[in-house]
Amino acid sequence: MRERRRDYELMFIISPLRSSEEDITTSIGRVHQAITAAGGEVVNTDQGAPWGRRKFAYPIREYAEGEASRRAFSEGFYVLCHFSLPAARIPDLERSLKLNDAVLRYLLTLVDARGQVPPGSPSVALGATASANGDEAVEDDEEEDEGEEDEFEDEDAEPEEA
Numbered sequence: 778m779r780e781r782r783r784d785y786e787l788m789f790i791i792s793p794l795r796s797s798e799e800d801i802t803t804s805i806g807r808v809h810q811a812i813t814a815a816g817g818e819v820v821n822t823d824q825g826a827p828w829g830r831r832k833f834a835y836p837i838r839e840y841a842e843g844e845a846s847r848r849a850f851s852e853g854f855y856v857l858c859h860f861s862l863p864a865a866r867i868p869d870l871e872r873s874l875k876l877n878d879a880v881l882r883y884l885l886t887l888v889d890a891r892g893q894v895p896p897g898s899p900s901v902a903l904g905a906t907a908s909a910n911g912d913e914a915v916e917d918d919e920e921e922d923e924g925e926e927d928e929f930e931d932e933d934a935e936p937e938e939a
Contacts, residue, residue, distance in 0.1 A: 780863035784820075784890060787812075787860065789874065789883035790853035793830075794841060801854055804879035808858065811873035817862030828855040842878045853881050859888070 791804045801824075809819050836849040862870065867885070874883050 780865055782818075782861045783864050784859065784861050784888040785817075785867075786886050786888050787858040787883060788886075789856055789858070790881045791856065791879050792839070792841070792881050793850055793852050793854070795854070795879050800879075804877075805856055805858075807877060807879065808856075808874070811870055811877070812858075812860050812862065814873070815862060815866040815869045817860045817866065817870070820859040820861065822859075823857040824854070828857055830854050837881055839881050850881060 787808075789808060791801055795801055795804055805822060805824070809822070812819055830852060831854075832852045833850070836851050837853075838847040838849050840846075841848045871885065874880055874885075
Protein backbone atom coordinates (compact mmCIF):
# COMPACT_ATOMS: atom_id res chain seq x y z
CA MET A 778 0.00 0.00 0.00
CA ARG A 779 1.39 3.35 -1.04
CA GLU A 780 1.29 6.21 1.46
CA ARG A 781 -0.37 9.42 0.47
CA ARG A 782 2.08 12.29 0.02
CA ARG A 783 1.16 15.65 1.46
CA ASP A 784 2.53 19.11 0.80
CA TYR A 785 4.36 20.80 3.66
CA GLU A 786 5.98 24.14 4.31
CA LEU A 787 9.07 24.32 6.51
CA MET A 788 10.39 27.58 7.92
CA PHE A 789 13.70 27.21 9.73
CA ILE A 790 16.27 29.59 11.18
CA ILE A 791 19.97 28.94 10.70
CA SER A 792 22.32 29.98 13.50
CA PRO A 793 24.24 33.24 12.93
CA LEU A 794 27.42 31.31 13.76
CA ARG A 795 27.06 29.92 10.23
CA SER A 796 27.39 33.36 8.68
CA SER A 797 29.33 32.63 5.49
CA GLU A 798 27.45 31.91 2.29
CA GLU A 799 29.11 28.49 2.07
CA ASP A 800 27.99 27.52 5.60
CA ILE A 801 24.42 28.62 4.88
CA THR A 802 24.34 26.63 1.63
CA THR A 803 25.73 23.58 3.47
CA SER A 804 23.11 23.90 6.22
CA ILE A 805 20.28 24.18 3.69
CA GLY A 806 21.72 21.15 1.87
CA ARG A 807 21.66 19.13 5.12
CA VAL A 808 17.96 19.95 5.60
CA HIS A 809 17.26 18.97 1.97
CA GLN A 810 19.12 15.68 2.55
CA ALA A 811 17.00 15.01 5.64
CA ILE A 812 13.82 15.58 3.58
CA THR A 813 14.94 13.29 0.75
CA ALA A 814 16.21 10.66 3.21
CA ALA A 815 12.73 10.59 4.76
CA GLY A 816 11.27 9.91 1.30
CA GLY A 817 10.29 13.48 0.45
CA GLU A 818 10.74 15.69 -2.57
CA VAL A 819 11.78 19.36 -2.25
CA VAL A 820 9.63 21.59 -4.47
CA ASN A 821 11.36 24.94 -3.85
CA THR A 822 13.43 26.84 -1.32
CA ASP A 823 13.19 30.57 -0.69
CA GLN A 824 15.96 32.42 1.10
CA GLY A 825 15.61 35.76 -0.66
CA ALA A 826 13.61 38.79 0.43
CA PRO A 827 11.72 38.99 2.78
CA TRP A 828 13.67 36.08 4.28
CA GLY A 829 17.42 35.86 4.74
CA ARG A 830 19.27 37.43 7.67
CA ARG A 831 16.85 39.08 10.10
CA LYS A 832 16.79 40.27 13.69
CA PHE A 833 14.59 38.41 16.16
CA ALA A 834 11.78 40.07 18.10
CA TYR A 835 13.39 38.68 21.28
CA PRO A 836 16.66 36.84 21.96
CA ILE A 837 16.67 33.06 21.57
CA ARG A 838 18.79 31.12 24.06
CA GLU A 839 20.21 28.01 22.43
CA TYR A 840 23.22 25.76 22.84
CA ALA A 841 25.96 26.64 20.39
CA GLU A 842 28.15 23.95 18.90
CA GLY A 843 30.92 22.99 21.35
CA GLU A 844 29.75 25.24 24.20
CA ALA A 845 28.59 23.98 27.59
CA SER A 846 26.10 26.78 28.30
CA ARG A 847 23.34 28.40 26.31
CA ARG A 848 24.02 31.52 24.27
CA ALA A 849 21.57 34.31 23.45
CA PHE A 850 21.12 34.87 19.72
CA SER A 851 19.52 38.08 18.44
CA GLU A 852 19.49 37.32 14.69
CA GLY A 853 19.40 34.40 12.32
CA PHE A 854 19.07 33.37 8.68
CA TYR A 855 15.48 32.49 7.70
CA VAL A 856 14.77 29.87 5.02
CA LEU A 857 11.37 28.82 3.66
CA CYS A 858 11.11 25.39 2.03
CA HIS A 859 8.15 23.71 0.28
CA PHE A 860 8.20 19.93 -0.09
CA SER A 861 6.02 16.82 -0.29
CA LEU A 862 6.42 13.89 2.07
CA PRO A 863 4.38 10.92 3.32
CA ALA A 864 2.70 11.88 6.60
CA ALA A 865 4.11 8.85 8.44
CA ARG A 866 7.67 10.09 7.81
CA ILE A 867 7.25 13.49 9.55
CA PRO A 868 8.66 12.28 12.92
CA ASP A 869 11.88 11.20 11.15
CA LEU A 870 12.26 14.63 9.59
CA GLU A 871 11.56 16.43 12.87
CA ARG A 872 14.12 14.28 14.64
CA SER A 873 16.81 15.16 12.12
CA LEU A 874 15.92 18.88 12.39
CA LYS A 875 16.26 18.74 16.19
CA LEU A 876 19.65 17.05 15.89
CA ASN A 877 20.93 19.57 13.33
CA ASP A 878 23.16 22.05 15.22
CA ALA A 879 22.78 24.72 12.53
CA VAL A 880 18.97 24.95 12.93
CA LEU A 881 17.95 27.19 15.84
CA ARG A 882 14.18 26.87 15.38
CA TYR A 883 11.81 25.41 12.81
CA LEU A 884 8.10 25.47 12.04
CA LEU A 885 6.60 22.68 9.97
CA THR A 886 3.07 23.22 8.62
CA LEU A 887 0.75 21.22 6.40
CA VAL A 888 -0.26 23.13 3.28
CA ASP A 889 -4.00 22.99 2.66
CA ALA A 890 -4.46 22.37 -1.06
CA ARG A 891 -8.12 23.44 -1.18
CA GLY A 892 -8.62 26.86 -2.74
CA GLN A 893 -4.91 27.63 -2.86
CA VAL A 894 -3.04 29.15 -5.77
CA PRO A 895 0.30 27.33 -6.22
CA PRO A 896 3.41 29.49 -5.64
CA GLY A 897 4.65 31.18 -8.79
CA SER A 898 1.40 30.91 -10.77
CA PRO A 899 -0.57 34.02 -11.78
CA SER A 900 -3.29 34.95 -9.33
CA VAL A 901 -6.90 34.52 -10.32
CA ALA A 902 -9.10 37.61 -10.26
CA LEU A 903 -11.07 36.45 -7.25
CA GLY A 904 -10.69 39.82 -5.58
CA ALA A 905 -12.96 41.51 -8.13
CA THR A 906 -15.84 39.12 -7.57
CA ALA A 907 -15.36 39.19 -3.83
CA SER A 908 -15.46 42.98 -3.73
CA ALA A 909 -18.55 43.07 -5.97
CA ASN A 910 -20.29 40.63 -3.64
CA GLY A 911 -19.09 42.64 -0.66
CA ASP A 912 -20.58 45.87 -2.13
CA GLU A 913 -23.95 44.21 -2.60
CA ALA A 914 -23.86 42.95 0.96
CA VAL A 915 -23.18 46.49 2.21
CA GLU A 916 -26.16 47.85 0.28
CA ASP A 917 -28.42 45.19 1.77
CA ASP A 918 -27.20 46.08 5.26
CA GLU A 919 -27.94 49.77 4.62
CA GLU A 920 -31.54 48.99 3.67
CA GLU A 921 -31.98 46.98 6.86
CA ASP A 922 -30.48 49.83 8.89
CA GLU A 923 -33.02 52.30 7.47
CA GLY A 924 -35.87 50.10 8.67
CA GLU A 925 -34.32 49.84 12.12
CA GLU A 926 -34.01 53.63 12.39
CA ASP A 927 -37.78 54.00 11.87
CA GLU A 928 -38.44 51.60 14.72
CA PHE A 929 -36.17 53.56 17.05
CA GLU A 930 -37.81 56.86 16.13
CA ASP A 931 -41.20 55.45 17.22
CA GLU A 932 -39.78 54.37 20.56
CA ASP A 933 -38.28 57.82 21.24
CA ALA A 934 -41.58 59.61 20.57
CA GLU A 935 -43.48 60.87 23.57
CA PRO A 936 -46.47 58.74 24.55
CA GLU A 937 -49.82 60.17 23.51
CA GLU A 938 -52.36 60.83 26.19
CA ALA A 939 -55.85 59.43 25.70
